[in-house]
Amino acid sequence: xxxxxxxxxxxxxxxxxxxxxxxxxxxxxxxxxxxxxxxxxxxxxxxxxxxxxxxxxxxxxxxxxxxxxxxxxxxxxxxxxxxxxxxxxxxxxxxxxxxxxxxxxxxxxxxxxxxxxxxxxxxxxxxxxxxxxxxxxxxxxxxxxxxxxxxxxxxxxxxxxxxxxxxxxxxxxxxxxxxxxxxxxxxxxxxxxxxxxxxxxxxxxxxxxxxxxxxxxxxxxxxxxxxxxxxxxxxxxxxxxxxxxxxxxxxxxxxxxxxxxxxxxxxxxxxxxxxxxxxxxxxxxxxxxxxxxxxxxxxxxxxxxxxxxxxxxxxxxxxxxxxxxxxxxxxxxxxxxxxxxxxxxxxxxxxxxxxxxxxxxxxxxxxxxxxxxxxxxxxxxxxxxxxxxxxxxxxxxxxxxxxxxxxxxxxxxxxxxxxxxxxxxxxxxxxxxxxxxxxxxxxxxxxxxxxxxxxxxxxxxxxxxxxxxxxxxxxxxxxxxxxxxxxxxxxxxxxxxxxxxxxxxxxxxxxxxxxxxxxxxxxxxxxxxxxxxxxxxxxxxxxxxxxxxxxxxxxxxxxxxxxxxxxxxxxxxxxxxxxxxxxxxxxxxxxxxxxxxxxxxxxxxxxxxxxxxxxxxxxxxxxxxxxxxxxxxxxxxxxxxxxxxxxxxxxxxxxxxxxxxxxxxxxxxxxxxxxxxxx
Amino acid sequence: xxxxxxxxxxxxxxxxxxxxxxxxxxxxxxxxxxxxxxxxxxxxxxxxxxxxxxxxxxxxxxxxxxxxxxxxxxxxxxxxxxxxxxxxxxxxxxxx
Numbered sequence: 083x084x085x086x087x088x089x090x091x092x093x094x095x096x097x098x099x100x101x102x103x104x105x106x107x108x109x110x111x112x113x114x115x116x117x118x119x120x121x122x123x124x125x126x127x128x129x130x131x132x133x134x135x136x137x138x139x140x141x142x143x144x145x146x147x148x149x150x151x152x153x154x155x156x157x158x159x160x161x162x163x164x165x166x167x168x169x170x171x172x173x174x175x176x177x178x179x180x181x182x183x184x185x186x187x188x189x190x191x192x193x194x195x196x197x198x199x200x201x202x203x204x205x206x207x208x209x210x211x212x213x214x215x216x217x218x219x220x221x222x223x224x225x226x227x228x229x230x231x232x233x234x235x236x237x238x239x240x241x242x243x244x245x246x247x248x249x250x251x252x253x254x255x256x257x258x259x260x261x262x263x264x265x266x267x268x269x270x271x272x273x274x275x276x277x278x279x280x281x282x283x284x285x286x287x288x289x290x291x292x293x294x295x296x297x298x299x300x301x302x303x304x305x306x307x308x309x310x311x312x313x314x315x316x317x318x319x320x321x322x323x324x325x326x327x328x329x330x331x332x333x334x335x336x337x338x339x340x341x342x343x344x345x346x347x348x349x350x351x352x353x354x355x356x357x358x359x360x361x362x363x364x365x366x367x368x369x370x371x372x373x374x375x376x377x378x379x380x381x382x383x384x385x386x387x388x389x390x391x392x393x394x395x396x397x398x399x400x401x402x403x404x405x406x407x408x409x410x411x412x413x414x415x416x417x418x419x420x421x422x423x424x425x426x427x428x429x430x431x432x433x434x435x436x437x438x439x440x441x442x443x444x445x446x447x448x449x450x451x452x453x454x455x456x457x458x459x460x461x462x463x464x465x466x467x468x469x470x471x472x473x474x475x476x477x478x479x480x481x482x483x484x485x486x487x488x489x490x491x492x493x494x495x496x497x498x499x500x501x502x503x504x505x506x507x508x509x510x511x512x513x514x515x516x517x518x519x520x521x522x523x524x525x526x527x528x529x530x531x532x533x534x535x536x537x538x539x540x541x542x543x544x545x546x547x548x549x550x551x552x553x554x555x556x557x558x559x560x561x562x563x564x565x566x567x568x569x570x571x572x573x574x575x576x577x578x579x580x581x582x583x584x585x586x587x588x589x590x591x592x593x594x595x596x597x598x599x600x601x602x603x604x605x606x607x608x609x610x611x612x613x614x615x616x617x618x619x620x621x622x623x624x625x626x627x628x629x630x631x632x633x634x635x636x637x638x639x640x641x642x643x644x645x646x647x648x649x650x651x652x653x654x655x656x657x658x659x660x661x662x663x664x665x666x667x668x669x670x671x672x673x674x675x676x677x678x679x680x681x682x683x684x685x686x687x688x689x690x691x692x693x694x695x696x697x698x699x700x701x702x703x704x705x706x707x708x709x710x711x712x713x714x715x716x717x718x719x720x721x722x723x724x725x726x727x728x729x730x731x732x733x734x735x736x737x738x739x740x741x742x743x744x745x746x747x748x749x750x751x752x753x754x755x756x757x758x759x760x761x
Numbered sequence: 762x763x764x765x766x767x768x769x770x771x772x773x774x775x776x777x778x779x780x781x782x783x784x785x786x787x788x789x790x791x792x793x794x795x796x797x798x799x800x801x802x803x804x805x806x807x808x809x810x811x812x813x814x815x816x817x818x819x820x821x822x823x824x825x826x827x828x829x830x831x832x833x834x835x836x837x838x839x840x841x842x843x844x845x846x847x848x849x850x851x852x853x854x855x856x857x
Contacts, residue, residue: 641783641784642784644783644784645784659840662811662812662840663843665812666812666813666814666844669782669783669814670814670815673783673814673815673816717822717849717853718822718825718826720818720819720822720848721819721820721822721823721826723815723819725815725818725819725848726814726815728847728848728849729814729815729844729847729848732847733847
């Protein structure tokens with residue numbers, strides 16, 4: 083139960099209540115004790131008086147009642163007894179035979195005036211009607227042990243006893259009445275009572291006050307101080323004020339010490355928590371940056387198109403950064419390298435190892451090595467710098483973009499899926515060994531020819547091991563089924579494509595959507611990476627879709643027609659310095675065709691991608707590859723030409739020449755630069 | 762493209778502005794051909810030049826030849842400078 087009010091006032095009020103109760107009990111006990119003692123003393127006096135009267139009066143003093151001097155003598159003796167024994171009245175009386183009246187024999191009072199009054203009012207032998215009460219009957223029957231009677235009558239507040247008076251032979255001949263003034267007794271009792279109460283009460287009060295004072299000093303004051311300190315501390319605004327030193331008894335000292343220890347602990351926790359929070363925020367920022375760096379190395383999505391091959395990739399990490407990677411780049415020999423890898427583990431460690439693996443492998447492949455050789459060489463480097471015994475599974479594919487001829491090698495990675503027209507199946511590469519563990523792995527090259535309309539899907543186990551809410555894996559079978567279905571429906575809907583002819587992206591999106599639907603209510607456990615390599619349906623540009631054709635513009639092979647192209651570039655790419663560079667390269671290429679190709683028409687296509695612009699120029703002129711003839715000219719001879727191609731090569735990030743069906747094709751890719759860097 | 766010509770004694774200044782490309786470079790060629798024979802030093806002020814292609818570069822090389830090396834390119838914008846750099850002009854010509 084919750085009680086309110088301060089401890090001090092509770093204790094004080096309890097003290098007062100207890101004090102009052104004690105005083106009351108003691109007072110009333112003393113009152114009854116004193117009164118009892120007083121009345122017992124009166125009774126003894128009364129009995130003494132009865133004995134005196136018995137000794138003094140003979141039967142002759144009663145029957146017959148003497149008169150004159152003898153009566154007065156007897157009465158005087160009786161009055162002396164009355165006075166000596168502090169009585170108010172002492173009287174002898176006799177009931178008549180019928181017990182309905184009494185006659186007073188002797189009536190005396192201690193007080194002189196009162197004695198005179200009773201002498202007149204109750205003279206010798208005065209008879210008054212009176213019915214004897216039980217005590218009087220008792221006494222008249224001879225019983226000595228009568229009880230006192232309290233009476234408040236016209237003689238005042240009195241207590242009276244009645245005793246038998248016997249003659250020599252023991253017969254009761256009269257009754258002795260002894261009255262005592264009660265008022266007198268009560269005043270004595272009250273006086274004693276007040277004195278006693280004052281003494282006892284005073285002592286009690288002083289004791290209590292001393293105790294209160296001690297309690298106040300040793301308990302209440304420190305308690306109030308601690309309590310107000312704790313209240314302020316708990317409010318959080320006075321976290322750094324200390325509890326003042328207190329000189330107090332053990333228990334309070336223990337509390338205050340515990341309190342100081344507790345506040346110090348809380349203070350430390352708070353400081354610790356603030357530090358932790360700061361560190362966590364810092365770590366989060368660093369992770370964000372790391373994530374940025376990783377996605378810089380391995381973009382979240384990618385689309386590359388070369389001749390008839392298109393590649394699309396997407397990566398989604400389970401944590402901020404992950405251990406999956408892929409890469410896709412065109413080698414100087416015109417071959418497209420595609421790789422996918424999965425480092426054991428997740429998070430930072432996996433990401434670091436992934437960065438290392440990707441760089442090494444990229445370098446090896448770029449040197450012109452075949453996949454197996456590049457993997458073996460990379461493995462040696464990884465083994466040499468792998469104290470943590472991390473390992474990575476990799477699948478590398480090197481494709482001839484014109485023929486679709488692909489050489490691949492597997493280092494322990496999941497077998498890719500081959501998607502043909504309306505069906506999908508797992509490829510069966512040799513398993514190989516994951517890189518990083520043994521420095522003498524043997525990896526073999528295998529080859530496949532990707533036919534028109536076929537695709538290869540590379541993925542990491544984040545796809546097949548995606549888990550749904552029933553703890554079921556996505557699995558290879560589901561993946562193959564999904565791809566087969568998608569491939570069928572694509573066949574049916576071909577001819578009305580609205581996907582801008584990007585089958586590779588479609589495949590990637592299909593798989594990603596499939597996994598998302600499957601695992602929609604579960605957390606992503608592993609990094610998911612998907613790479614699709616697709617070979618175009620058609621045999622050449624002539625078979626492009628209408629939409630494709632619409633993008634191509636045909637120009638007269640004269641210099642003035644370049645203005646059309648220039649205007650389109652300006653409107654598509656905006657009038658910035660980057661655009662002027664693209665115009666410069668395009669102009670050089672256009673001028674080249676006009677001046678040397680002897681073409682009857684020039685066709686151009688401008689594609690604006692997310693991060694790049696692709697300009698394609700086609701002419702039906704004589705077959706020639708301007709880049710084959712590289713003549714170094716002296717500076718002074720440059721006025722005759724030769725600078726155009728140099729500029730194209732420097733401006734475009736990728737230049738590709740080909741000739742098919744008697745058409746020269748020049749494709750220039752301009753990546754968007756994030757910042758101007760003249761170096 | 763517009764060309765503003767200014768001759769001071771034997772020094773001619775041609776201030777080029779706009780686009781110097783395959784189409785407009787003949788204008789510069791003509792301006793160079795029309796220079797008075799007394800002119801021995803040529804300054805090309807490229808401050809207002811927005812664009813240059815290889816045809817324009819060729820005319821600059823031709824001008825340099827004609828002036829026997831006494832060609833100065835002044836106020837070259839960064840963008841044009843990058844084209845010069847790509848073409849290897851920066852070491853061969855006098856650029857201020």
